[in-house]
Amino acid sequence: MKMCCRVSRNSTVGACLGFALGPRSPFREPQGSLPYGAPLSLRGLRANPQPPPCGILLLLALFFLSFPEPSLAVILRAVTHIHSKFSPTGEQSLEAIAERIRDKGIDVFIPTDTFLATWEYGLWPLRGLVRKKVVHPSVSVSGVDRYLSEIVDLRRKYPDLLVVPGMEVAPYYRWEGAPWKKLTLVDWHRHFLILGLERPEDYKQLPVMGNPGGGSWNFGILWPAWFFVCAIVSYFIKRKRWCFGLAVIGIIFFLGGRPYHRIPESSYLPETPWKPYQRVIDYVNTRGGLVFWAHPETQNWNRGQEVADGVFLRTPPYPEAILETADSHGFGVFFEGMNKVAVPGGYWDQTLEEYCRGERRSAYWGIAELDYRKPMRGLDVDTTQIVLEAEDRTPAAVVKSLREGRFYTIRPAVPMLLSKWNLTAGDSSGTLLVELEVGHQDGRPRRARVEIVRSGQVILRESVHLPHRWFFKDLQSEGRCRSYRASLQDQDGGWLYTNPLFWMARR
Numbered sequence: 001m002k003m004c005c006r007v008s009r010n011s012t013v014g015a016c017l018g019f020a021l022g023p024r025s026p027f028r029e030p031q032g033s034l035p036y037g038a039p040l041s042l043r044g045l046r047a048n049p050q051p052p053p054c055g056i057l058l059l060l061a062l063f064f065l066s067f068p069e070p071s072l073a074v075i076l077r078a079v080t081h082i083h084s085k086f087s088p089t090g091e092q093s094l095e096a097i098a099e100r101i102r103d104k105g106i107d108v109f110i111p112t113d114t115f116l117a118t119w120e121y122g123l124w125p126l127r128g129l130v131r132k133k134v135v136h137p138s139v140s141v142s143g144v145d146r147y148l149s150e151i152v153d154l155r156r157k158y159p160d161l162l163v164v165p166g167m168e169v170a171p172y173y174r175w176e177g178a179p180w181k182k183l184t185l186v187d188w189h190r191h192f193l194i195l196g197l198e199r200p201e202d203y204k205q206l207p208v209m210g211n212p213g214g215g216s217w218n219f220g221i222l223w224p225a226w227f228f229v230c231a232i233v234s235y236f237i238k239r240k241r242w243c244f245g246l247a248v249i250g251i252i253f254f255l256g257g258r259p260y261h262r263i264p265e266s267s268y269l270p271e272t273p274w275k276p277y278q279r280v281i282d283y284v285n286t287r288g289g290l291v292f293w294a295h296p297e298t299q300n301w302n303r304g305q306e307v308a309d310g311v312f313l314r315t316p317p318y319p320e321a322i323l324e325t326a327d328s329h330g331f332g333v334f335f336e337g338m339n340k341v342a343v344p345g346g347y348w349d350q351t352l353e354e355y356c357r358g359e360r361r362s363a364y365w366g367i368a369e370l371d372y373r374k375p376m377r378g379l380d381v382d383t384t385q386i387v388l389e390a391e392d393r394t395p396a397a398v399v400k401s402l403r404e405g406r407f408y409t410i411r412p413a414v415p416m417l418l419s420k421w422n423l424t425a426g427d428s429s430g431t432l433l434v435e436l437e438v439g440h441q442d443g444r445p446r447r448a449r450v451e452i453v454r455s456g457q458v459i460l461r462e463s464v465h466l467p468h469r470w471f472f473k474d475l476q477s478e479g480r481c482r483s484y485r486a487s488l489q490d491q492d493g494g495w496l497y498t499n500p501l502f503w504m505a506r507r
């Protein structure tokens, strides 16, 4: 499986001369540049690269010697966005799920139980005093230490299964309406999947709404101190009754300002701000974890579900989240909806263009997620999978591959296998050779529709029988940076999404 632009020993000489990889690539940047000006010519071309001049051969020989190709030999199947009994509606223990995953032949289990599902509504002006709090089961309630120690136990009990800790997190929610009419909890389902953090304190200090260990001290609560000042003045001017009354009012308002340690944004704002989400992304990055937007397009919570008498829960789809925030590692390619993010020219491609223009520090990757709680029709622990290329069979290597986008996602009926996904330089005329090879695990031929998207534009769309190999020249001449990605859908409802490859011209 080749999933990056790089020099390969068995590839044609000339490959990668003039390429520069994205900042997440572990490969050193090759030297040279490609000329521009060639017309676009793509579909159906299956040209062999031109033999390079001897000088280039010599340069490339030196290049091979200078930058030996790292051995990335282990292919692993991973599954994530899986809930156990630690979550509000999870029905199985972590151990039962691990056993099921291992029996399905999956290599990597990334559980993502709900970090916190506690909602609080308070009446103005004493929201911290006159309030109703609803607490659902969550990792925070059961104990982060217990959750992580169960993961350690799984590693001991199932040594052939790699277990990477993860958590699903809701950074923010807000209230609409009022208790005496319709009260709606909005946007609580805007979730992140946080992967790869191993230390309990990394979770305990997550800056999310309702987490007493996260956030900061809210100094706005000190305003009732004025009542105490007035009470002291009243005492000295012999107005002892006033003094007592003002002190009581001060205490009431002080208690009404709870919680004192929290994120700065109130849960009574008219619109959902993006700041709480960006804060969590930044926090996870500083701790060395990975953060992916979960189910940005699912419609499940759009209509509003009644969760108590007159209290509704509603989260409209939020695909724009990946444009509005920066530095997360990607998003879930969720089978319940992919209408705006992963379509050609959609939000994913727009962020890749921003990355190409240097407006983003990192590119987004698409991961396969499940939102599994128990086996049900059309959903099991292996319904969507991440197939990744890792340096070795360790949780750290899995996290590294996910960070670098060295994976593709599939929804298997019979799983598709990506055996080649390459960009290489063809000759000195500015061409790029695009190579894609896909088949099915059982080797039987099946019909599939393929789409290859270059910088938001479809450059190849056709129906073929798999296994199939596409190998063609792309003579695109515009732009100093291009992204390429591919997707396939087969006749049995299976799909495959590759992550983007980048070509960047040297200045």
Ligand SMILES: [Zn+2]
Binding pocket: 168, 189, 191, 294, 295
């Ligand atoms: Zn969720």
